[in-house]
Amino acid sequence: MKTFRYWLFIGLLITGAMIQGKAFAISFGDEGALEVTGKIQSRISLRTSGSEGFTFPDVAKGNMVQQRNLAMIELNHVLSRQSETMPEFKYHVKGRFLYEGVYDYGPEAFRDLRDANPDVIDDFKHDEDLWELYADYLKGPWFFRVGKQNLSWGETDIYQLLDRINPLDNTFGGAFEDLDDRRIPIWMARGMYNFGNVGPISSLTLEGFWNPGHAGQEVAPFAPYGTPYAYPSPPPTVPVRLHEPEETFQNSRAGVRIQGVIDDNFNVALAHYQTIMDTPSAVVTIDPSVEGMVAQDLTYETVQVTGASMNFYEEHLNTVFRTEVAWFWDEPVFIPEINAPALFGNFVTGEIPKTNVLRYMVGFDKNFWFRLINKKSMINMYFQYFAEYYTSYDRRQKVPVNRFPAGEFIDQERYEDKYTLLTSTTYMDGTLTPQVALVYDPEGALMYIPSIEKSFHPWIFKLSYYGITGHDDVSVGILRDRQQVSFQATLVF
Template sequence: MKERDVLLGSCVLLVFCVWVCQGAEAVYLDKDKALEVKGKVETKLTYTTRGYTGWYTVPSMVPDQPNCPSLASFNMKQHRTIAYVEANYNFKPASGYDIRFHATGRFLYDGVYEYGPDRVQDVRDFNAKFRDEIDELARDADLWEGYVDVSNGPFVLRLGRQKISWGETDVFPMLDRIMPIDNTYGGIFEDLDDRRIPIWAVRTTYNFGKVGMFNNLGAELFWEPAMIDQQFAPQAPHGSVYYFPQPSAPPYQIERNPDDEIENSRWGVRVQGVVGSNFNWAVAYYQSYMSDPALLSVVDMNRLAVGDMHGLQMQKFWEPVQIAGGSCSFFEPWSETIVRGELAWFFGEPAFQLSKNFRAIGALLAGSPVIPKSELAKWDVLRFSVALDRPFWVRFLNPTTMFSCTLEVFNEYYPKYSKDYVLPAPAWPSGDFVELHRWEQTIVGMITTTYMGGTLTPTVLAAVNPREGAAGFYTLSLEKRFGNDWKVKVAYDDVWGNKTIPPGVLFDWDQLSLRITYMF
């Protein structure tokens, strides 16, 4: 009954937006049309498509942590409703500068923890600590973006909370690691653009125009001062529906954030331009943080001696990483193909090496009388990708519109590779960490087209890790647009293959979703 009432409430909210806004046109609040208001409301309902069989089914081994929700087939996994209200105000003072104010409010509610399956509600109701963690995850109202633009000719200065996105890749970010990624929902099945979190920063761009062989030569700089704002990628709390599958047992995870010192700030510089008629290029150097923290094992024998299992810890560290690289794209007319490439070198990326990060707990498990301190491993990593985008006809499937095809190959290379390089994620059912190879590769393909005058869009997206029997995931989606106001999207996401390599370790995450969007 409660679930039905909330579903009805979501429908009422959408209908109310229709009644108030009467169309997808932006609303202007003054006769000069300097103040514009627009936005969107979106609700997404997600269900599992088969019962869980992995770590989620293992009962908690410690009394102060609840069981992770082991969902059955066609259990609700998410009911996330989100609204964005955006306001823009433009004016031009006598000084000749153009000034623009922008603000976006975001309002979020995920009801699965209050009216979803009992096993999901049990996590929130376990104690006050988990209730607070889940409520922080499932409810939010904040200033999502808020900045002022000051421009004069080729010069633009932006100050405030904003999105900064670089790079050419579609699924796995390389140069595009400036903003934190929200890991609390959706995982690999959610669009990266929806998971990026704006940062408080000062950003400036300057367009030099044509300089020698370069057209539209421009430079861009940004700085997010750590003394004012430090944001890291939120992690799904224990027991939440998108918590990474692992047993509910020690070691306990303790977060350690860096000091608010200037050297821990995000910053970067990018230069970009065009050579000839269509060769777009960019080079960049910046400092940011990875989307997951580095883990370091800690053993406190004094606490263990009195039976306190909090003496086994995995401390989570956020360490700044400097990244250098470049990207390019161009149209090749003979094959009618757009070619995109990207390359990035990560200097001293915090990672997980058994002989260093796991040294303390490893020695304890081996029965060593002396427990050494663990050490935070840092590796240099080379990441690069090549992508091809090409339209083509399949007239017996679609006689009026071409198909668009993308093929992209992502690569990771560890120059100083060691066999104890791992991902700190336990594979089911052995519990062994997921191994990394010197050369990791993922192949991604996507095909899409449109029907019914461009209002119906089917899409197939697939990613394959060719290692050791292969593993991958695919998404089948169908989106229908109704006028300029409404969009309805149905999607099925499936993980397949070897359960001991990524993304096969997420084999419990198959799901079916319905997304309804209203724009005003």
């Protein structure tokens, strides 16, 4: 099987090289062009800092931690285009082929990990999937999309507020991966109706989606202990049991959003939806059927989110301002005394405490000329300030990550905030893109990601550095021993 996957990837790479970056298009009649595009990508990441604390396996500086090979093949077919009298029909299919080589030919520590736990790691390291499959119908003010798809609401980048509809694959590269590359498409029916102009609001649109909970829910995969992007923790001392949501209607992901443009400038949206937490909630269970009678149960809880977003252009400052606010109803939190009373000598099964959480973001997008460094293209700058506030805060609240070496849990503050900044421009007719991304936590942690991307059509090469500095018990600082440099080669067609 391993050999098959290897040759499958090599075959895709050769096929991609042979077609020299050209997309396929097969025409059917006046409209129906069927187009095939895709990418074949290989990425290698090397640690630039040695493992510390609870990080396992122990990987020395300079060692490979990722050798990911990814192929995406996409097919788009417009069967009929929309006009005043005709509806539009189209469909989209995307296949994804993934192979992570670090467990087969990476450092010994990762190969040993695979040997010790072949089922989990083999499942984790490869994927051949029908990644997206949906059909669209458009007719006048109506739009429907049914199938396996992604849906993103809100105004934020990097951190999600209203954008928590699809689960995230944090095993895919964790915080070192673009948000969209981590989204997992789910089966969903989605519809929109455009009311047009209503009073001072134009493009007033009602949107809704439903991901059935009784037909097998997709949840965010849990990074197994020992994989490169798992949070540092001591080895589990009791059996860990992961429970996916029960297949019931109540566990559906579903929501509605109404949005429009006020006064031809203010884009406003109000939304309410139910989703499933990406991080499972942990309780320590007393279970006589388990050896030692104690187990750790991880369950994916549902949460309801109500929020609003807005953007507008301010012409004197030549700036687009963005803001978003979201209220998370009864979000699971971690209070060791409640989740794991056994740790405190109280041998009863724990419970999941819940509280309301307010999260918001204020940001702006500014494009400006800085001709000293670029005469042809503007500098793009995107700034965001994020904050979260626990309304019914319990001083015992913790982040379920252990502090090294004693193993106590990290404190959860009532009010936390972060700043993000992304700056980029392009040179050489858009083929060279330098970019710097920053995430700063005022409690004392900074993540900085300088990168440079150059394309020699149909090849694109990208070099990125992921640097982290600060306290190891503060947000992004928790991963400060995972600093890495990544080189990525992509063939597009």
